[in-house]
Amino acid sequence: MLTGADRPLLEAPAVEVAPTLLGAVLTHTTPDGTVAVRVTEVEAYHGDGTDPGSHAFRGRTARNGTMFGPAGLLYAYFTYGMHTCANITCLPEGNASAVLLRAGRIVVGEALATVRRGGVAPVRLARGPANLASALGISLSDDGADVLGGGAYSLELARARPESIATGPRVGVSGDGGSAAFPWRFWLPGEPTVSAYRAAVRRVRSG
């Protein structure tokens, strides 16, 4: 398990940290029990003004303040009126950079995760960023939690670097298509828990 002494491992740009997190195990312990997920898919987000898809693109706000904190924090945000997504922050304090946890495989607490997800098939428990957050029991109140601080969350990196890593454009990032062109999405090929790729599409308003 990583501790505060390991924080420098995460004090790198998101594109460098993202592949490192593939195969890592994130654990969350609550009064209900413990759920751990092996990360199989991630996306990098930057805050240096070069990434229009990042929450931090327009500078620091009340919501994205955690992205500007030190590396190794949990950045939880609420979106689409009903979903919570989880990131791990990168770079030292003052720099906005984070890795979105898009999908994973439940390795501990599958029963509890299944209850939280409403009884879906195991492979679907943490497929998709909002599903992953739900399975782990991550809520907005967990925003800013230190994953390396020995609290409710803990992180364990993969012992060996994965044999192969696939990269591609990010999912669900709308805009002029510019940011989606960068291969800032990383996943473990062959993992059934990796979410299906869907190109960013601007929603059509009904009525």
Added chain:
DNA sequence: GAAATGATCGTCT
């Protein structure tokens, strides 16, 4: 199997 669509609310402009 693939594509379209509603749900639902915090956040930014």
Added chain:
DNA sequence: GACGATCATTTCA
């Protein structure tokens, strides 16, 4: 007031 780092369901093939 508009839209979003999404998901489950419905609809069509």
